[in-house]
Amino acid sequence: MKQLFAILGLLATLFGATSARAEDPPSVRLTPAPADASDTAGQSTTDLAKKLQNPIGDLYSIPFQNNVNFNTGPNKGTQNILNIQPVIPIHVDQDWNVITRTILPLVWNPSLQPAQSVPFGTAPITFSAFLSPRLPTDGWLWGAGPVAQVPTISSRTLGSPVWGLGPAAVLVKTAGPIVAGGLVNNVFSLGGTTGRNATSYSVMTFQPFLNYNFGGGWFVGSSPIITASWQAIGAKWTLPVGAQAGRLIKLGGKLPVNLLTGIYYNALRQNFGATWQWRTQVAFIF
DSSP: OHHHHHHHHHHHHHHHHHHHHHHSOOOOOOOOOOOOHHHHHHHHHHHHHHHHHSTTOSOOEEEEEEEEEEEETTTTEEEEEEEEOOEEEEEOSSSEEEEEEEEEEEEEOOOOTTSOOOSEEEOOEEEEEEEEESSOBTTEEEEEEEEEEEOOOSSGGGSOSSOEEEEEEEEEEEETTEEEEEEEEEEEESSOOOSTTOOOOEEEEEEEEEEEEOGGGEEEEEOOOEEEETTOSSOOEEEEEEEEEEEEEEETTTEEEEEEEEEEEEEEOOTTOOSEEEEEEEEEEO
16 A cells, blocks of 8 residues: 555655646757858958959948059159048849949149149049949849049149040859959040130040958958040050059958058059059948
8 A cells, every 4th residue: 555655655746846847948048159250251251352352242331442643744753542442332133233443542742843733622522322232143243324524633743634434344253252343434524625725525434353262251352543645645544563462351340441552563654743652441330
């Protein structure tokens, strides 16, 4: 009899515990497996660097690009141009983007005597808008649209006071660590005068680029800005040859910032054009 009571008591205890578990299941805490933080950070910053190297990448960014031009003008002075270049993508729908790119140049000039010059001022703004697919096809992405030149000059010596308009196009290929392609446009003045002090212009800009990305946001590459001023007197072409390198980091572990520096030699240049250029850039990504 005592054994029977012991068995019944054990069954009652087990039944009560089972009922309690059914009514109030205990919480389960899942602990994720530890990740390689450096590898994750490297992938993240490298992916952002590759997107930033794409002129029609879907990123909000504000690059500040500074170009120091050596041996500029008849007196072989040093010119400094700071380009403020906000990039704003507009999502048209699930298939298409419009990527807007604006360039506002702030110019510090050396003495250009005997020609008239000013030590500092603003040059014309260049604005372009590229209609582009949101997703690449086999790593290829293209964009096309208009480019406009806005006469925001603070002095006649810093550019033309005439508006300009023209076509622009870009083609990009991303394959593993490589981002390569080219951007081209041609701006035609909407009127203006011809002659020695002409205000009319026709300027072609071609910017090929090739970048190789390492881990941790590091990269090397080349992105020369080739120009042809079709109405210039004398030499019309500027052809830089050089390379650059940089790294994308995260300030405070959150704000991505791209840092870049490079050197270019102008193998071809317009009259009194610079022989060398030192490029530095800081780009904030949002």
